[in-house]
Amino acid sequence: MSKIVLAIGGNAIIKEGQKGTIEEQQKNINESCEPVLGLIEEGHTVVITHGNGPQVGNTLIKGEMAKSVVPTYPLDVYDAETQGNLGYLIQQAFKNKMVERNINKTVATIVTQSVVSKDDPAFEAPTKPIGPFYTKEEMEEITKKDNLTFVEDSGRGYRRVVASPKPVKIVEKEAIEALLEKDITVITAGGGGIPVTENNGKLEGIEAVIDKDFASALLAAEINADYLFIVTGVEQVAINFGKPNQQNLFEMTVEEALRYMEEGQFPKGSMGPKIEAAIMFLQKGGKNVIITSIEKLQDALAGKTGTRIVMK
Numbered sequence: 480m481s482k483i484v485l486a487i488g489g490n491a492i493i494k495e496g497q498k499g500t501i502e503e504q505q506k507n508i509n510e511s512c513e514p515v516l517g518l519i520e521e522g523h524t525v526v527i528t529h530g531n532g533p534q535v536g537n538t539l540i541k542g543e544m545a546k547s548v549v550p551t552y553p554l555d556v557y558d559a560e561t562q563g564n565l566g567y568l569i570q571q572a573f574k575n576k577m578v579e580r581n582i583n584k585t586v587a588t589i590v591t592q593s594v595v596s597k598d599d600p601a602f603e604a605p606t607k608p609i610g611p612f613y614t615k616e617e618m619e620e621i622t623k624k625d626n627l628t629f630v631e632d633s634g635r636g637y638r639r640v641v642a643s644p645k646p647v648k649i650v651e652k653e654a655i656e657a658l659l660e661k662d663i664t665v666i667t668a669g670g671g672g673i674p675v676t677e678n679n680g681k682l683e684g685i686e687a688v689i690d691k692d693f694a695s696a697l698l699a700a701e702i703n704a705d706y707l708f709i710v711t712g713v714e715q716v717a718i719n720f721g722k723p724n725q726q727n728l729f730e731m732t733v734e735e736a737l738r739y740m741e742e743g744q745f746p747k748g749s750m751g752p753k754i755e756a757a758i759m760f761l762q763k764g765g766k767n768v769i770i771t772s773i774e775k776l777q778d779a780l781a782g783k784t785g786t787r788i789v790m791k
């Protein structure tokens with residue numbers, strides 16, 4: 480049986496066109512649970528990580544809108560809020576489904592910190608899209624009033640961007656491993672982990688949103704996972720995505736992936752980090768990395784679909 484790190488995108492929990500109500504998120508999470516439970520029932524050890532892009536952006540907006548009444552918090556604290564909030568929804572959904580299926584397991588969320596370098600060049604150039612999607616007109620209206628940076632996000636609209644440094648260490652790794660030893664289903668590294676800097680062993684939060692794909696790749700390598708699954712809105716990675724000549728890929732070598740990246744096939748705020756994270760996992764000694772949709776998880780593990788990135 481395999482140890483699988485499974486990264487669920489924040490955009491799978493609040494889908495395009497949705498406002499992000501709790502009911503919407505619960506429904507989406509419930510739907511995501513089913514195929515993952517299939518893997519658990521087959522006897523695999525599954526570690527669940529998740530994004531927080533839409534959620535942390537919404538939390539930031541709430542904080543900004545309420546600032547005349549209550550204090551605002553730094554972004555790392557909002558990352559922690561979304562870890563708790565989403566971890567709660569995910570662990571409850573999994574537990575309830577396990578009860579329905581007579582699976583006797585504990586599910587637990589770990590508040591996870593990811594160490595980043597304060598010298599990471601990412602602090603100079605924000606790339607991580609968060610919060611809602613805006614039309615061009617809405618985006619222009621906002622930027623007239625506030626000094627915020629936006630990018631066009633894969634044809635889906637404009638989104639605010641924030642700094643997204645690379646994680647270099649998962650602080651709670653031993654706690655994760657201890658829970659896995661006890662056969663507990665672990666939800667961790669939510670939103671890529673809360674970004675912290677480390678100075679002589681002392682940790683301090685820093686304002687950013689880490690890409691959960693990088694944190695998942697790092698975690699998967701550090702805990703020697705057999706598989707890294709990057710679960711997102713598409714069944715397969717494509718070249719010429721969204722164009723009439725779109726071509727879905729079943730497998731791509733690192734060399735091909737790097738060439739496509741140079742051609743601009745994988746945008747920075749969406750598919751780009753997933754490909755880079757897949758390569759990072761392989762370069763750290765990881766063996767199997769698959770990008771697919773939640774619905775196709777089991778088919779992808781069985782080799783029927785998904786996109787595998789391989790060394791050669």
Ligand SMILES: Nc1ncnc2c1ncn2[C@@H]1O[C@H](COP(=O)(O)OP(=O)(O)O)[C@@H](O)[C@H]1O
Nearest residue numbers: 488489490633711712713716717720744749750
């Ligand atoms: N080359 C590509 N192949 C497939 N999907 C792509 C490609 N380029 C951009 N995308 C888009 O990127 C999305 C994944 O990014 P995103 O939604 O930001 O991730 P997440 O699921 O982690 O929230 C896909 O669902 C798809 O809409």
Ligand SMILES: NC(=O)OP(=O)(O)O
Nearest residue numbers: 489530531532690691
């Ligand atoms: N933190 C993060 O990577 O979130 P998304 O998956 O929502 O982009």
